[in-house]
Amino acid sequence: MQSAISDPRVVETTFPVRYAETDQMQVVHHASYVVWMEEGRSEFMRQCGADYAEIERAGHFLAVTSVQARDLAPAHYGERVTVRTWVDELRSRRLTFGYEIVNAETGALLVTGKSEHVCLDRQGRVTRIPELFRSALPPQR
Amino acid sequence: MQSAISDPRVVETTFPVRYAETDQMQVVHHASYVVWMEEGRSEFMRQCGADYAEIERAGHFLAVTSVQARDLAPAHYGERVTVRTWVDELRSRRLTFGYEIVNAETGALLVTGKSEHVCLDRQGRVTRIPELFRSALPPQR
Amino acid sequence: MQSAISDPRVVETTFPVRYAETDQMQVVHHASYVVWMEEGRSEFMRQCGADYAEIERAGHFLAVTSVQARDLAPAHYGERVTVRTWVDELRSRRLTFGYEIVNAETGALLVTGKSEHVCLDRQGRVTRIPELFRSALPPQR
Amino acid sequence: MQSAISDPRVVETTFPVRYAETDQMQVVHHASYVVWMEEGRSEFMRQCGADYAEIERAGHFLAVTSVQARDLAPAHYGERVTVRTWVDELRSRRLTFGYEIVNAETGALLVTGKSEHVCLDRQGRVTRIPELFRSALPPQR
Numbered sequence: 001m002q003s004a005i006s007d008p009r010v011v012e013t014t015f016p017v018r019y020a021e022t023d024q025m026q027v028v029h030h031a032s033y034v035v036w037m038e039e040g041r042s043e044f045m046r047q048c049g050a051d052y053a054e055i056e057r058a059g060h061f062l063a064v065t066s067v068q069a070r071d072l073a074p075a076h077y078g079e080r081v082t083v084r085t086w087v088d089e090l091r092s093r094r095l096t097f098g099y100e101i102v103n104a105e106t107g108a109l110l111v112t113g114k115s116e117h118v119c120l121d122r123q124g125r126v127t128r129i130p131e132l133f134r135s136a137l138p139p140q141r
Numbered sequence: 142m143q144s145a146i147s148d149p150r151v152v153e154t155t156f157p158v159r160y161a162e163t164d165q166m167q168v169v170h171h172a173s174y175v176v177w178m179e180e181g182r183s184e185f186m187r188q189c190g191a192d193y194a195e196i197e198r199a200g201h202f203l204a205v206t207s208v209q210a211r212d213l214a215p216a217h218y219g220e221r222v223t224v225r226t227w228v229d230e231l232r233s234r235r236l237t238f239g240y241e242i243v244n245a246e247t248g249a250l251l252v253t254g255k256s257e258h259v260c261l262d263r264q265g266r267v268t269r270i271p272e273l274f275r276s277a278l279p280p281q282r
Numbered sequence: 283m284q285s286a287i288s289d290p291r292v293v294e295t296t297f298p299v300r301y302a303e304t305d306q307m308q309v310v311h312h313a314s315y316v317v318w319m320e321e322g323r324s325e326f327m328r329q330c331g332a333d334y335a336e337i338e339r340a341g342h343f344l345a346v347t348s349v350q351a352r353d354l355a356p357a358h359y360g361e362r363v364t365v366r367t368w369v370d371e372l373r374s375r376r377l378t379f380g381y382e383i384v385n386a387e388t389g390a391l392l393v394t395g396k397s398e399h400v401c402l403d404r405q406g407r408v409t410r411i412p413e414l415f416r417s418a419l420p421p422q423r
Numbered sequence: 424m425q426s427a428i429s430d431p432r433v434v435e436t437t438f439p440v441r442y443a444e445t446d447q448m449q450v451v452h453h454a455s456y457v458v459w460m461e462e463g464r465s466e467f468m469r470q471c472g473a474d475y476a477e478i479e480r481a482g483h484f485l486a487v488t489s490v491q492a493r494d495l496a497p498a499h500y501g502e503r504v505t506v507r508t509w510v511d512e513l514r515s516r517r518l519t520f521g522y523e524i525v526n527a528e529t530g531a532l533l534v535t536g537k538s539e540h541v542c543l544d545r546q547g548r549v550t551r552i553p554e555l556f557r558s559a560l561p562p563q564r
Contacts, residue, residue, distance in 0.1 A: 020172055020317045022165040029161050030487045034454040035302045053360025064453045068491035078335025161458045171346045172316040176443045194501025205312045209350035219476025304447040311443050
């Protein structure tokens with residue numbers, strides 16, 4: 001995966017590691033990476049002007065169809081992390097986000113990830129990715 | 142708090158500690174106690190014949206108005222825990238559950254807790270505790 | 283509980299609600315309040331110059347002995363929340379933090395809380411609250 | 424992925440969906456699948472006679488190097504789920520688990536997943552998968 005550094009289509013969000021996110025191996029538990037990626041996705045959408053909270057109120061639900069994370073180095077309590085998020089692929093009925101999680105101080109790459117989504121309506125039927133959302137996205141990488 | 146042992150109005154549920162529930166202090170993080178107490182409450186209601194999933198489908202929502210947990214001894218990955226749940230107080234518009242969490246093997250008392258609830262309708266208004274639920278509850282302690 | 287607004291001994295930290303923190307009642311699950319209070323405590327200690335990550339490396343562990351939260355109003359995905367944290371009581375062997383969680387935009391009070399702690403050494407024995415930590419704390423309210 | 428049904432090398436564990444695991448889309452949040460897969464792995468190892476809690480006490484740490492989950496159908500509060508776990512690949516320094524999560528009542532396949540692991544010693548160095556663990560594993564699929 002190509003480094004996301006200084007790409008204008010990449011949105012960054014930075015926050016401290018929470019104590020509750022560690023496990024007895026003294027590092028962040030990998031389930032938190034999935035939550036952090038979602039948090040990166042939320043920030044990505046807010047910065048695009050397509051706040052996901054509003055998208056849901058408009059009746060569109062971006063359901064996760066797959067998620068993956070590759071753990072390259074551990075994150076620790078006491079560190080701050082930056083999640084970099086971008087649109088990896090946009091098709092009529094499928095949207096893929098890419099992620100990098102780095103140590104906010106050192107820039108060390110900790111995790112790379114990907115999530116795939118479909119858009120559902122209020123009845124749970126798969127629809128096209130709505131124009132409201134599509135038009136807000138930056139051009140693909 | 143009086144011991145809940147062998148009280149017929151107390152419902153028990155037992156499960157293994159999850160690795161993800163530990164933190165870097167090598168013990169279960171205290172936020173998990175709140176989740177375990179809710180799991181005890183779910184099992185309590187299933188065994189009373191008032192499955193909470195059905196109660197929500199009928200339009201009644203048992204919202205938490207306060208929760209407290211006293212940590213007496215740590216729980217560890219590799220142990221099984223038992224949550225004992227009972228109705229501590231039932232009023233027309235307020236319901237309080239009491240809890241004890243013990244080590245399932247040794248019986249050692251780990252946590253005592255309490256949660257208070259009100260019942261909301263679909264519009265979010267506080268209602269009386271519904272008859273559907275009230276009639277299912279065992280007599281109070 | 284007295285309002286914490288504009289008290290110099292109160293430390294504030296603000297962050298967006300995470301989607302993963304919601305539950306099917308369409309609001310934040312109350313176990314997240316416990317995590318947010320801990321996050322408030324972490325920020326409190328960082329701002330006092332007594333970063334808890336360093337305190338643990340020095341062999342002092344601030345274990346939770348009790349926690350309580352009173353839920354006054356729900357938090358929602360799409361909102362930002364501010365956790366206000368202060369030292370409620372400091373004794374030789376016991377430390378109590380107080381918390382308020384408010385909607386960062388409207389200031390509406392959502393949750394009030396409290397957590398009690400003892401200090402453990404590497405062998406798990408209760409010790410006095412260490413001088414390292416005590417001297418960093420602001421004067422009590 | 425081949426169905427794991429009635430394969431003797433597959434270990435099953437069944438538990439109720441927790442309310443805290445749902446999100447405002449009214450289904451289980453996908454980060455919980457990662458926790459459930461870990462719970463499947465824990466049960467797998469307990470049934471093999473290689474309890475992971477003991478393996479850690481012996482100084483071996485099974486770190487996650489990657490995880491993936493494919494969400495085929497949602498899980499709901501009120502349902503019970505079964506996690507099926509097996510060893511997908513065992514190499515000298517790498518271990519891969521495969522998973523299926525099904526609705527325990529209907530058998531409907533909800534999630535397929537995979538996790539890769541390396542073994543670390545107390546100093547965090549990658550070691551061979553320890554004999555203690557290797558000998559406990561059933562033959563590979």
